[in-house]
Amino acid sequence: MPTTGRRERKKAQTRRALSEAALRLFSEHGYDGVTVAQIADEADVSIATLFAHVPDGKEALIFDDGAERRVWLVAAVRDRPSGQSVLEALRRCMAARGPFTDDLSPELRHKRDLIVRTPALREYSRKLWIAGEGALAEAIASESGRDPSDMTVRALARYVLEIPELAGAEPDPLAALNAIFDLLEAGWGGG
Amino acid sequence: MPTTGRRERKKAQTRRALSEAALRLFSEHGYDGVTVAQIADEADVSIATLFAHVPDGKEALIFDDGAERRVWLVAAVRDRPSGQSVLEALRRCMAARGPFTDDLSPELRHKRDLIVRTPALREYSRKLWIAGEGALAEAIASESGRDPSDMTVRALARYVLEIPELAGAEPDPLAALNAIFDLLEAGWGGG
């Protein structure tokens, strides 16, 4: 039974305290206006403990490990309705999640804005998405009868995973997302 | 007369001494095995001077400011032979330069390998490419009668500029580059 010890509960609790302290302080003073020492203080742990919980460093404090995103994407591709194209499945999946839907709690909206307007956080968010490139490429390859090392497949996966960073800062992110998927589907053309 | 003082000559000389010292030491001990203090010593300047010459930090030491790249790309798009498509012009431009051509001096080849195998340097190289996104988007928009803020144009510019990082590490970079340009031109399709 993996998830039922007091130990794991406390661990998750500390991790959440760190996340919340970081988000609160970042929102109040800006990302660069907060030191990891302040965050550790606010969460009432030592700096060493902070880094034990968040080995990827300061930027990772307000993110999870990105495993969920990877699972969604691969599942969206593999379990899509029959007859639906891979790109269509990915388009719907991304449109529903991430920075593209508008029915978010005010806190999440606020967090998204913080990420979009803070370069270090934007870059780390991109890194998390791109960490799923291999998995997504495998899923796409498997569904389209190509080799996962096929550069076309890898490039498509990469380009899809870059969409959040590319479209996230637009005035109408959803319209931007659709424009980019249209481009990936039909290409730029010979003009 | 912009470029003819002893001052500017000495400045360029110091900058090159830093570049060469950094490249030599990185090659010998690896990027993480070298401190900026060692590089400053090797170039016989103080640490403060090093950062005065290279405000972007350690990774920027072995790169120029990327202005050249931007000029090539924009020129390639704007001055292309009549009848040639924008993407074809970009394909040829990138294939001829950067990590894609094979007639390089051994030093440049060695430098390229160092960059490809060092994450921090790879990321900074990408950053330099992407810094040209705005300029490239404007050129593409101008040549295709679209608006420079059109998301399709911006996405295309971004995707083209990501090709070096995406294809640079492949066994056959040139083939990879062509595969990606084919994808951008024709799209993935509805399959």
Place this chain on the structure above:
DNA sequence: TCCAAAACTATAATCGCTATGGATTCAGAT
């Protein structure tokens, strides 16, 4: 020749992050 800008310097400080070594707490076996 003289002056202001530019380049350089040493020094000290900040900040993110890691290493060490020891104390505490927990899970599971006896």
Place this chain on the structure above:
DNA sequence: ATCTGAATCCATAGCGATTATAGTTTTGGA
């Protein structure tokens, strides 16, 4: 209930990149 090993936590010290400060030297031009 107790023992034991692992996990967690902590204080401390330290490293490396980067910035700030303040003073010195060099250079270009009036």
